[in-house]
Amino acid sequence: MASSEESFLARRIDAAAAPLAVVDVVALAAVLTYGVIDHNGVDYLTTATGAWLLTLVPFLLGWAVVSPLVGAYSAGAAESAKAAIPLAVRAWVPAAAIGFALRASPLFSGGFRLIFGVVVFLAGGVALAGFRWLFFKLKG
Template sequence: MATSVASFIDRRIDSGALPLAVGDLVALSAILTVGVVMHNGVDYLATFTVAWLLTLVPFLIGWAIAGPLIGAYSAGAAESAKAAIPLAVRGWIPAAIIGLGLRWTPLFEGGVALVFAAITLVTGALALGVWRWLYFKIVG
């Protein structure tokens, strides 16, 4: 059992994809922060830092779970934008659903409106796709 779990994880996570992982976290945090600023203003980030960070946490938890399971950090993802972008978008869909689900619970404030869910799905996928496209344009 432990061998099959280790084998599954080994196929899903490759050390060559570490730059993608760092960039993904930055891209998702940035796009979610833009949303916070659009609704609350820039001063909110300094005045209500914990609330701002708690807005990011459910989605970053979702990404930490779904991204690797989908293969967003597999060896194939680290090879080309053609592989990396679809894996990120496919990973973001369940990640966003997990994040929205967490926001629906009493653990996190904010709730879940249909418009918010749609915007989160689209902007998160775009942020990941654009970041990964830029990465492979720069790195090659």
């Protein structure tokens, strides 16, 4: 007999939604990388690769924790943009909060400022929605 925890996760993760995970990671990495380039220049990506990647980690960790719990990769999410986009946006709200908390902690550099939070929150949500919309548009 499956435990209730296994059943909970089994209902929220469907193999058909796996391509969405790739789309989401690319969307978040792209928007965060754009911010890194905007503040530090494109050379920063090669001269400070570790620092660049550590900018992404808090938000990708937050996404990895929250998105399955919200159902961003459930069977419904794999069916249409109409289902997938709201799930991504709902997952992004607490995932971004986790990312902000991690950045504000001593574990990651960069800290947290309100304007940074607003920009990342909005840009991340728009990127997730836009990339998922484009995915379903191209998928047909």
